[in-house]
Amino acid sequence: MKPRIPAATAAVLLLTSFGVQAEICRWKDSQGRTQYSDSPPPGVTCIGQLKVPKPAPSPAPASGDASKSAKSVQELDMEFKKRRQDKQEAERKAQQERDEATQKKSACDAARSRLAGLKAGGRIARYDASGQMVYLGDEDIKREAAEAERTVKDLCR
16 A cells, blocks of 8 residues: 555645745747746746745734734824923923022022122111101111121022
């Protein structure tokens, strides 16, 4: 008795040999031009055949790997919105810091001006609660100048 090759094994061998190469037929058409094709028209005899390797198909990634490596459109959109929100928050914080620095500089300039006025000498007057002008004495001016120096020291760092 002859040994038989199972049909499934024969089909697998046949299919694997197909994927490796393809044959290209070369022939001359009625106008004398050389033509190439993997399926020549009927009645044409091939002058020569070229064997061209087919590229191997890329393996499909496992379902678990694909979900980890490829991000969905929703995930990409959420990441974009998060980056945009972070950028806006940073810009708002930087603007707030600039505003605070401007206010601090203005307060420093006012304190320096007050100190310079107190040290310039001369008569210094204030208005009291009833709206009357009250002139400061030498001790009051020294006390106010010391307070103005502390304020300048605190504000103008």
